[in-house]
Amino acid sequence: MMRTRPLILTCVVVGVLGSAAALVGWVTGAQGQAVRLDGDVSYDFGEIVLSDKSKLYEHTFRLVNASRGYLHVEGVTSTCGCVGVDAEPKSIAPGESLTVNVKIAVHKPGQFGQLAAMRFAGYAQPVQLTLQARVVLPExxxxxxxxxxxxxxxxxxxxxxxxxxxxxxxxxxxxxxxxxxxxxxxxxxxxxxxxxxxxxxxxxxxxxxxxxxxxxxxxxxxxxxxxxxxxxxxxxxxx
Missing domain, CATH: 2.60.40.10 (Immunoglobulins)
Structure with missing residues (x-):
């Protein structure tokens, strides 16, 4: 069951995610208007050596409000608690940037992927953030x-x-x-x-x-x- 927590991103371990994550994330509101976030909405950590399961790996998304109105971040939908995210500011004027700081923890070798959905007030569909990595054991x-x-x-x-x-x-x-x-x-x-x-x-x-x-x-x-x-x-x- 999906649960909602404001500004907390958690992850689900899946197989290799495809290349669907684009350089521009967008959703359509109830009236047909589109909200645009210019910037990369996917990130690949590359190879992570599983030497310390308590270690966190970080990445910062910087997304620009390319729509005509203010955007308000309501929260992030997630399914587990292995990743934390801080998104600031909550309200974004046209042309301003949204900074999303992501921290992930990995616990087993293999392909790792997470898909999180950022919800915006007044828009039915979320913007999806995609994180990937290949986790390997230390030699x-x-x-x-x-x-x-x-x-x-x-x-x-x-x-x-x-x-x-x-x-x-x-x-x-x-x-x-x-x-x-x-x-x-x-x-x-x-x-x-x-x-x-x-x-x-x-x-x-x-x-x-x-x-x-x-x-x-x-x-x-x-x-x-x-x-x-x-x-x-x-x-x-x-x-």
């Missing part, structure tokens, strides 16, 4: 265990995951492993555990096998993905 290399403890001459298998920002990455990553003296390591086959050809990001997993030999001591195993700025240090303790 990261992680081990799925908290502590690596190995017994001498006994292979220890460690699940390792790599999150890629490359959309639809089809080729598995390459893993470079640096071990202390006396250790040996092998890397199993990478398997994609999420994402696909059309996905905004993908996640891969493999098994890293580490073995400590007689006379070795505890140390750090260094992992990296060549070509990506991601590294992981695994402290290894020998028992």
């Amino acid at each position: 990261a290399l992680t081990a799925l265990i908290d502590e690596v403890v190995v017994a001498r001459d006994t292979p220890r298998r460690i699940p390792v995951q790599y999150s890629s920002r490359s959309p639809g990455q089809s080729a598995p990553p390459q893993l470079k492993v640096l071990t202390p003296n006396g250790y040996s390591s092998t890397t199993g086959e990478w398997m994609r555990v999420s994402g696909g050809e059309a996905a905004a990001s993908s996640r891969w997993q493999c098994e890293l096998t580490i073995e400590a030999h007689e006379g070795d001591s505890s140390g750090d195993v260094m992992l990296e993905v060549p070509g990506a700025d991601v590294h992981l240090t695994l402290p290894v303790r020998v028992r």
